[in-house]
Amino acid sequence: MGDVESYLAVGGVLFVLGALGFFTRRNLIVMILSAELMLHGVSLSLVTFGHMHHSLEGQSFTIFILTVAACEAGLALSLILALYQKSKSLDVEFWSELREPDLPPPMLVDDAGLSPITPKPPINYPRLTPAGVVPEDLDKYDPRVQHAASQTADTPKEPPSPKDLKRSVHEHFVK
Amino acid sequence: MPRASRLPKLVGLILAICGAGLLASRLNPANGQVVQTILFSTFSAIAILSAILMITNRNPVYSALWFAIATLGVCGLFLLQSAPFLAAATVIVYAGAIVVTFVFVIMLAQQSGATIYDQTSRQPMLATIFAFLLLAALLGTLESSTAEDFMFSDRSAAVAGANVLSQAANPDQLPTMMALGRSLFGDYLFAVELAGTLLLVATIGAIAIAPLRRRGTL
Numbered sequence: 068m069g070d071v072e073s074y075l076a077v078g079g080v081l082f083v084l085g086a087l088g089f090f091t092r093r094n095l096i097v098m099i100l101s102a103e104l105m106l107h108g109v110s111l112s113l114v115t116f117g118h119m120h121h122s123l124e125g126q127s128f129t130i131f132i133l134t135v136a137a138c139e140a141g142l143a144l145s146l147i148l149a150l151y152q153k154s155k156s157l158d159v160e161f162w163s164e165l166r167e168p169d170l171p172p173p174m175l176v177d178d179a180g181l182s183p184i185t186p187k188p189p190i191n192y193p194r195l196t197p198a199g200v201v202p203e204d205l206d207k208y209d210p211r212v213q214h215a216a217s218q219t220a221d222t223p224k225e226p227p228s229p230k231d232l233k234r235s236v237h238e239h240f241v242k
Numbered sequence: 243m244p245r246a247s248r249l250p251k252l253v254g255l256i257l258a259i260c261g262a263g264l265l266a267s268r269l270n271p272a273n274g275q276v277v278q279t280i281l282f283s284t285f286s287a288i289a290i291l292s293a294i295l296m297i298t299n300r301n302p303v304y305s306a307l308w309f310a311i312a313t314l315g316v317c318g319l320f321l322l323q324s325a326p327f328l329a330a331a332t333v334i335v336y337a338g339a340i341v342v343t344f345v346f347v348i349m350l351a352q353q354s355g356a357t358i359y360d361q362t363s364r365q366p367m368l369a370t371i372f373a374f375l376l377l378a379a380l381l382g383t384l385e386s387s388t389a390e391d392f393m394f395s396d397r398s399a400a401v402a403g404a405n406v407l408s409q410a411a412n413p414d415q416l417p418t419m420m421a422l423g424r425s426l427f428g429d430y431l432f433a434v435e436l437a438g439t440l441l442l443v444a445t446i447g448a449i450a451i452a453p454l455r456r457r458g459t460l
Contacts, residue, residue, distance in 0.1 A: 072384045074319065077286040079380040081293055081316070087373040088297030091366050093359040096302050096348055100309050103340065104293055107316045110332075118323045123425045126325050130426065133328075133335055134437040138444035140340045144347045145452035151351040157302075158359035 074115040082108030095150065095157045099143045106136050191235040193227055281322055289315030300360045302348050310341045327419050 081104060088101030110129045117125020147157070154161045163172070227235070289312050296308035313336040320329040363369075426434055 072387065073282065073286075074323065075384055076381055077289065077319065079377060079384070080290055081312075083373050083377040083380070084290070084293040084297060086376070087369055090369040090373070091363040092297065093362065093364060094302050094357075096344060096351075097297070097305050097360075100302075100305055100344065101297060103336070104296065104309065104312065107289075107313065111316055111319055114320055114323050114325050114328065118325070123422050126328050126422055127425055127430055129325075129328055130331065131430075131433060131437055133331060134441060137335055137340065138440055140343060141448045142444050142451070144343055145448040148347060148351060148452045156357075156359070157351055158357070160359070160364075 071115060071119050075112055078108045078111035078115065080108070081105070081111065084108075093159050095147045095159055096144075098159065099140065099147070103136060103140065106132060190239050191227055191232065193232060278322065281318070285315045285318030285322065287315075288312070289319065302360065303345060306341050306344045306348065309344075310337045313337050313341075327422055 085101045085104030085106075085108060088104065089098050092098055092101065110132050113125040113128050113132070115125070117123060117128075150162070151157060292308045292312035292315060296305045296312060299305045299308060313332060317329040317332050320326075320332065
């Protein structure tokens with residue numbers, strides 16, 4: 068294949084990858100990102116055609132595509148935010164009930180048996196041992212004093228031993 | 243695609259390597275422009291690899307970052323096609339603005355930890371088969387085209403002349419930035435104004451849609 072065909076092939080590959088992402092991913096944000104990837108493929112094809120004909124129409128069209136893509140991204144993200152405020156989830160299948168009443172239910176993914184991956188426990192970094200005593204004449208009901216006391220309440224008197232620290236880091240990163 | 247089982251990852255990797263090798267062997271332009279060939283291979287490899295990583299990553303933040311890298315690869319290809327203004331504008335708009343907005347929305351709307359819907363995908367096998375059928379059709383059409391199809395000839399000039407909406411291509415017109423500006427603010431002046439209006443309307447729409455109604459922001 069020649070020069071022009073190579074660029075067109077790359078544009079086609081980008082378009083197909085974007086379409087694949089749009090069809091398969093369930094996260095609304097990743098779906099919109101995939102749509103933008105499809106726009107990249109189309110832009111690359113347009114610029115290639117313009118370059119092939121020594122004309123500037125391809126670049127002009129792509130600039131307009133850029134404008135529309137920016138509008139589309141802004142509107143789509145605000146719509147996603149509105150949907151997220153309703154459903155507290157970015158899953159597109161949450162909205163699969165929104166269909167015509169006579170249509171069959173869509174092919175949904177079976178989530179049974181899958182559990183959400185919980186975040187790892189935080190690493191137990193060494194902390195400074197609290198030094199000194201709390202002065203007696205401090206106002207115990209001052210929120211700042213209570214905040215300071217709550218900050219140091221669960222601090223161990225001794226810093227964790229190097230062995231404990233190593234085990235904590237190991238559990239965090241290996242599991 | 244994100245999936246529960248472990249085996250298809252290896253199979254997919256082998257298939258991807260085979261496909262990339264096949265594509266690279268077909269794509270090499272044989273006209274001896276070594277630098278252009280190297281740059282083209284680098285940029286297209288960056289774009290395609292980051293696109294694959296974008297649609298397969300389970301973390302949407304990483305997806306957005308891979309999309310930025312894919313944008314940079316596409317901008318490199320724009321530069322090779324003598325479109326420097328377009329490359330700069332794409333970097334600014336996509337990598338600078340759109341990706342940052344995406345990451346902000348992910349921060350606003352992301353739940354702690356990895357969610358179920360990022361771990362699984364809808365009909366991955368079926369979608370992959372049909373997507374690659376589409377890709378095969380596109381590449382097959384490209385493969386069957388001859389070099390004359392892509393040359394500016396008298397025949398294509400006649401076809402373009404017969405179309406009312408098209409302008410005759412000017413082979414002397416150099417793709418400079420000045421010519422692009424003249425084309426935008428001369429031939430496409432109404433379209434530019436329309437695009438500006440569209441941006442304004444989209445801004446108003448985004449402001450109207452996004453915030454919570456009960457907080458009384460609008």
